[in-house]
Amino acid sequence: MHESNIIRAEGVVIAVLKERLYRVELANGHQFLAFxxxxxxxxxxxxxxxxxxxxxxxxxxxxxxxLVGRLDASPR
Structure with a gap:
């Protein structure tokens, strides 16, 4: 898929499911699986x-x- 078609959005991690799999919630309430x-x-x-x-x-x-990056400046 071409890069111009990608939707970039800010969200909050609401659950850690596996080592590289997370559940994320956007500001509008939409939840999705993120890796x-x-x-x-x-x-x-x-x-x-x-x-x-x-x-x-x-x-x-x-x-x-x-997931492409962290937005808050908190240490790991």
Whole structure:
């Protein structure tokens, strides 16, 4: 999918489901499953409940997304 079609949104992690799988909620109440890529996980990216994150979603399937970064400046 072309990058211009990707929806970027800010959300909050509401649940840690597995090692690289999280449930995220957007400001409008929409919840979706979000994953962390293997490269980011290998770099040590871990998220906790309550952390603000930036996610990318496909406009074709809003139930899944990818976490691309942390928005708050809290230490790991």
């Amino acid at each position: 962390v890529t293997a490269r980011r996980a290998a770099a040590g990216d871990r998220y906790e409940v309550g952390q603000r994150v930036m996610a990318e979603l496909s406009p074709l399937d809003l139930s899944k997304g990818r």
